[in-house]
Amino acid sequence: MFKFRDISIRNKLILMQVFTSVLVLFVVFGVFIYTDINSYKVRKKDSIVSLANVIGTNSISTLQFQDQEAATKMLAELHNVAPEIIHAGITDANGQVFASYSKPGEETFKIPRVLNGKAYVFINNQLFVSNPIMNNDQILGRVFLEIELSDLQQIKEYKYELAAVLLSFAIVFSFLIALLIQSYISRRLLQLVKTMKKVGKTGDYNKIITDDGKDEIATLIQVFNKLMQQIKENIEKKDQFIGIASHELKTPLTSIKGYVEMLDLMQTEPQKKQFIQKALSNVNKLERLVKDLLDVSKIQSGQLQLEMQEFNIDSLLNETIESVEMVSPTHKIIRTNDCDNQLIIGDRQRIEQVLLNLLSNAIKYSPGENLIEVECEKTEKELIIKIRDFGIGIAKEEQLNIFERFYRTKDLSMHISGFGLGLYICRDIIRRHYGKIWVESTGKGSVFHFSLPIKHSLQTQQTVV
Amino acid sequence: MNKILVVDDDQDILMLVQVMLSMNNFNVEAVSRWEEIDNAMKVFKPDLVLLDVSLGGADGRDICKKMRLEKNTEDIPVILFSANAEMGNSIHDCKAQAFIPKPFELSNLLQTIRTYVN
Numbered sequence: 001m002f003k004f005r006d007i008s009i010r011n012k013l014i015l016m017q018v019f020t021s022v023l024v025l026f027v028v029f030g031v032f033i034y035t036d037i038n039s040y041k042v043r044k045k046d047s048i049v050s051l052a053n054v055i056g057t058n059s060i061s062t063l064q065f066q067d068q069e070a071a072t073k074m075l076a077e078l079h080n081v082a083p084e085i086i087h088a089g090i091t092d093a094n095g096q097v098f099a100s101y102s103k104p105g106e107e108t109f110k111i112p113r114v115l116n117g118k119a120y121v122f123i124n125n126q127l128f129v130s131n132p133i134m135n136n137d138q139i140l141g142r143v144f145l146e147i148e149l150s151d152l153q154q155i156k157e158y159k160y161e162l163a164a165v166l167l168s169f170a171i172v173f174s175f176l177i178a179l180l181i182q183s184y185i186s187r188r189l190l191q192l193v194k195t196m197k198k199v200g201k202t203g204d205y206n207k208i209i210t211d212d213g214k215d216e217i218a219t220l221i222q223v224f225n226k227l228m229q230q231i232k233e234n235i236e237k238k239d240q241f242i243g244i245a246s247h248e249l250k251t252p253l254t255s256i257k258g259y260v261e262m263l264d265l266m267q268t269e270p271q272k273k274q275f276i277q278k279a280l281s282n283v284n285k286l287e288r289l290v291k292d293l294l295d296v297s298k299i300q301s302g303q304l305q306l307e308m309q310e311f312n313i314d315s316l317l318n319e320t321i322e323s324v325e326m327v328s329p330t331h332k333i334i335r336t337n338d339c340d341n342q343l344i345i346g347d348r349q350r351i352e353q354v355l356l357n358l359l360s361n362a363i364k365y366s367p368g369e370n371l372i373e374v375e376c377e378k379t380e381k382e383l384i385i386k387i388r389d390f391g392i393g394i395a396k397e398e399q400l401n402i403f404e405r406f407y408r409t410k411d412l413s414m415h416i417s418g419f420g421l422g423l424y425i426c427r428d429i430i431r432r433h434y435g436k437i438w439v440e441s442t443g444k445g446s447v448f449h450f451s452l453p454i455k456h457s458l459q460t461q462q463t464v465v
Numbered sequence: 466m467n468k469i470l471v472v473d474d475d476q477d478i479l480m481l482v483q484v485m486l487s488m489n490n491f492n493v494e495a496v497s498r499w500e501e502i503d504n505a506m507k508v509f510k511p512d513l514v515l516l517d518v519s520l521g522g523a524d525g526r527d528i529c530k531k532m533r534l535e536k537n538t539e540d541i542p543v544i545l546f547s548a549n550a551e552m553g554n555s556i557h558d559c560k561a562q563a564f565i566p567k568p569f570e571l572s573n574l575l576q577t578i579r580t581y582v583n
Contacts, residue, residue, distance in 0.1 A: 243549065246548055246549050246550075247519060247548045247549060249548075250548035250567050250568055251475050251478070251548055251567065253567075253568045254475075254478055254481075254548065254567040254568040254569065255475070255477040255478055255481060256568075257568045257569075257570075258478065258481040258482075258485070258568070258569075258571060259477075259481055261570070261571045262481065262484065262485060262571065265571075283568075287568050291550075305551060305554065307553075307554050
């Protein structure tokens with residue numbers, strides 16, 4: 001359904017201007033046509049009334065002498081004097097028709113009832129006039145005239161046509177003028193909207209709009225610029241923080257990890273070695289958490305950069321599966337098919353991160369099971385990787401939420417460690433590759449899917465963006 | 466015995482790498498201040514330089530670039546390492562051989578070093 005609210009400001013302004021000018025012109029033309037036709041009617045009525053007066057004066061003697069023949073003859077003359085008269089009639093003091101005239105081809109004269117005591121009346125395109133015949137304040141009878149106003153119709157038609165033509169021109173002109181004027185207002189607004197959309201999409205907060213106006217739109221633009229400036233400053237601060245945090249958190253971690261690894265290499269006593277390995281695995285866990293937190297900060301400030309290159313998805317899958325199996329010997333990860341050595345353009349390290357995340361999730365959420373399946377599906381435009389586990393599955397209402405930041409499963413029957421950032425990061429990485437990530441789960445186990453565009457379609461998408 | 470110059474402003478990491486490489490039969494010179502690099506190059510004449518990117522006042526990448534311009538040092542392999550993993554994207558600009566993000570696995574570090582010496 002058409003809603004005025006939904007159309008663009010530009011079209012609103014045009015519509016409003018066209019509508020206003022057409023409405024004003026419509027009223028003006030209406031008034032003009034009405035007064036024009038009215039004055040024509042008044043003039044016509046006046047001339048017919050005076051004609052009736054003349055007829056009345058001339059028929060006084062015929063009425064006094066009851067000379068019907070003379071009266072009829074006089075009326076017959078009307079055919080030459082005023083051919084627009086259809087019927088004319090003279091009645092005597094009793095209201096009886098004394099003499100009458102009808103234009104050839106018309107019916108015979110009848111006293112027009114439409115007058116109903118009035119001196120004149122317009123009905124359709126006809127004028128009826130009734131005028132008393134007076135002699136020394138005595139009413140001798142009446143003159144009735146019925147006139148066909150054939151030119152009234154023509155005048156009306158002419159005026160209407162003229163008005164219609166002028167209105168059409170007015171619509172065209174007001175549209176053109178509106179088109180010019182609206183651009184002054186809407187151009188600036190649309191520029192603002194366009195820039196805002198672009199900023200929203202690209203996260204490039206360096207966009208500043210120059211505008212030297214002093215109206216509300218200028219204020220809006222100034223506020224926008226100011227906000228952009230503030231956001232930029234905040235991002236710079238955040239970047240600095242990420243940089244510092246990155247360095248300050250990772251540097252001690254590097255030492256801890258290195259020294260514990262050294263201890264592990266040097267230690268042979270089983271009990272001590274076991275303790276050291278526990279410390280080491282927790283250091284690794286901590287390292288992953290720090291990395292995730294920093295990744296999320298980067299995602300949020302639009303700083304996560306991808307290093308695009310062409311790579312073979314099959315070799316990446318094999319390498320990743322091998323490294324996951326090395327640290328998680330409880331599960332066997334099998335590939336149900338291969339991806340025909342499909343080449344993908346993307347950030348190999350980041351895609352590996354996604355795979356590692358999904359595979360370690362699959363292991364984490366399927367305790368007691370020992371199988372993970374990795375499947376490859378190829379369509380014309382994209383490659384879909386599916387990672388299937390046979391674990392606890394994901395309730396339908398949770399399937400969308402799991403990709404949100406800090407989301408933790410409501411299923412408290414198992415304790416799962418982590419911040420709940422992994423899938424959020426995965427989703428961002430896949431989205432930046434113009435792909436999709438989703439989960440399907442029907443009770444027993446879940447299947448995580450992610451799609452990556454195949455080379456040619458990625459390139460076209462990039463040019464669009 | 467291959468000679469390796471390690472530069473890092475963090476004393477603990479410096480010692481860690483020094484000990485680990487010594488245990489693996491490398492001749493190691495550890496330097497914590499970037500100002501000492503020039504001297505170490507001349508005196509120690511390393512076969513490989515393991516260089517931290519943020520050196521408190523200097524950028525490892527700039528040092529690497531400078532090395533590439535000098536005749537004596539232009540052919541010495543450089544491995545950069547940094548806690549900022551994004552730095553890995555810029556190693557081509559300064560013609561470093563490899564980049565290792567911190568925290569690193571000792572085995573990984575060792576393997577990378579062995580790729581460029583021997």
